[in-house]
Amino acid sequence: MSAAISTDVCIIGGGPGGCATALQLARHGRACVVLEKSTFPRDKVCGDALSGKVMRTLERLDPQLAMAVKAESAAMPSWGVTFVAPSGRALRVPFSRNTGLGEAPGVILPRSRFDDLLFQRTKDTNAVTCLENHTAKRFDRSGADWRISCTNGVSVQARLVIDASGANSHFARNVAHLPMEPEHHAAGVRAYFNGVRDLDPQGFIELIFLKDLLPGYLWVFPLPGGRANVGLGLRSDMVRKRRVDLRTLLLQLVQEHPQLKARFTEAKMEGPVQGMGLPLASKRRSLSGKSYLLVGDAGHLIDPFTGEGISHAMISGVYAADVAEDMLSHGDTSAAFAERYDERVWKRLGKELSISTRLQRMAHKAWLFDFVVDRANKNPALADMISSMFTDLDLREKLKKPGFYMDLLLGRSSVT
Ligand SMILES: Cc1cc2nc3c(=O)[nH]c(=O)nc-3n(C[C@H](O)[C@H](O)[C@H](O)COP(=O)(O)OP(=O)(O)OC[C@H]3O[C@@H](n4cnc5c(N)ncnc54)[C@H](O)[C@@H]3O)c2cc1C
Structure with a gap:
């Protein structure tokens, strides 16, 4: 021994x-x-x-x-996140008010x-x-x-x-x-690509909420030299219920989805699509x-x-x-x-x-993403508030309260 x-x-x-x-x-x-x-x-x-x-x-x-x-x-220095709603409309949310100045908050x-x-x-x-x-x-x-x-x-x-x-x-x-x-666990897959079009020059990460993938999402995270990490994740109970193979789905979406295919026509995948579990809190x-x-x-x-x-x-x-x-x-x-x-x-x-956890439970509602993204695009104060939510937990807490969306709907002053 x-x-x-x-x-x-x-x-x-x-x-x-x-x-x-x-x-x-x-x-x-x-x-x-x-x-x-x-x-x-x-x-x-x-x-x-x-x-x-x-x-x-x-x-x-x-x-x-x-x-x-x-x-x-x-x-790749990263200055923010772009949310793409199921409607295809996007909202760019910087991590800080000083985008491009000093050091980027993320990498x-x-x-x-x-x-x-x-x-x-x-x-x-x-x-x-x-x-x-x-x-x-x-x-x-x-x-x-x-x-x-x-x-x-x-x-x-x-x-x-x-x-x-x-x-x-x-x-x-x-x-x-x-x-x-399974209801507190997600499955994720990702692959590296080069030649994806329209990658964000300021390294904004893209979270793309496609209607059929909710409450999961697809991501495109830019890397230097025109490379990108592209993947998707979905709660494991949904993966089982929908009997979906995420590796196949990722390839299908980038090749065929109307919101994505034009960006991937010239793209080459480097290596295989690989998957792993995410134990959620x-x-x-x-x-x-x-x-x-x-x-x-x-x-x-x-x-x-x-x-x-x-x-x-x-x-x-x-x-x-x-x-x-x-x-x-x-x-x-x-x-x-x-x-x-x-x-x-x-x-x-x-x-x-x-x-x-509350946000994840609301994330199957496609209309909610469309609605928040549309409103924020018309209202710089609301876009600014969503940006501050990355660093301000009290503000982020507002997002989980139904009253926030009611105020938004009625154009009340707490969010406008
Ligand atoms: C598809 C996907 C995308 C993700 N994207 C992001 C993201 O963009 N940003 C983010 O912050 N998080 C992301 N995550 C989550 C992130 O990857 C994990 O939360 C993170 O790696 C956890 O770190 P860890 O040290 O706990 O575990 P790990 O990084 O998994 O490290 C565990 C280590 O333990 C070793 N090990 C395992 N078993 C043994 C053993 N029996 N004996 C000795 N060694 C062992 C492994 O080899 C490994 O090196 C993602 C996860 C997935 C699956």
Whole structure:
């Protein structure tokens, strides 16, 4: 039998959630081991959009790394989002009032590159031991500790497990008992294209709400050099009910849909259409237990309306590291102490996730998208207010209230 590596904290997974956890633990001076099943650089199926929240978290964790991400030649600075309503009419919503000035709030960068930058920086950090090509497959308790066994025979003895192993986490499903629930889960597919017409020169990401795809949407996210990440996502219960193959649907839509086909006549697909699940935070689940914490997709923390999950993985990773440090320094790894992690995550993300859950539930109404987009296009004050909703949660909360739409309909002053 091979010897066990001994550590305080074993992190499963070296994606954005696992790396943020390790980097924050290192800031506390706490050593950890990261087990990662792949060898970097590795790909991750994603839309590749790094929101302002990702960039702010990165700046706090490691300013040099944030600068390296922004300076990447493969990165497209992103200044806003264009919503395309089922009617085909579009609304351009900048992320900030100062579009084009200073640094762009968001970035679009292929995950193969972003994750590699993050992982290499984590690997180079003194207190962190990163073991690539190590797949964690068994989690046994031995006394107060965990014994984590990898498929290659290596095992790790740890006081705490922080599971950041993503949407298909074995630990989350079998140890923490978080099942995949189709109504709180989405399926997504994406492919890279070059030669797509009319990509936004300011890197605005496009969310295209096609009538037959609601409550899901299709996206076109521009990349440098005329490339684009194009994909679509739909709640898993709808995928089952409609018996739809999303890979086929994506290709059909870009080739045949009247709103899209002209833009794709010259486009060439690079590589296959690839798919992956999105565990959505439309239901509040427990993120911890006796001597373990769940981070990012393993804790089902993806925004149920937008599909954004990288920032939530990193933010939850930072909190997991803070609480893990508290647990170890107090010598208390109980489930009751670990709940402090849940409290911090929900305090930070709970409000926006509940707004997004309401928005997702309204998102099957094609007329509502048409109506809001038409009104906002005629009314610069309303367009400005929608833009501010990206940074102002109180404003965003208005969107989930039926009164907002009634005011809009009647042209009342709260929205005009
Ligand atoms: C189609 C699609 C589009 C998306 N678009 C966006 C977007 O544009 N912007 C956005 O913010 N979010 C997007 N998301 C969500 C985003 O991809 C995830 O929320 C994010 O990757 C979560 O990070 P993570 O660190 O929790 O998990 P991951 O990024 O999945 O990382 C988990 C890591 O754990 C490793 N691992 C898994 N099992 C084991 C094991 N047993 N042992 C050791 N290692 C293991 C994996 O190799 C991986 O490196 C999208 C998701 C999908 C599916």
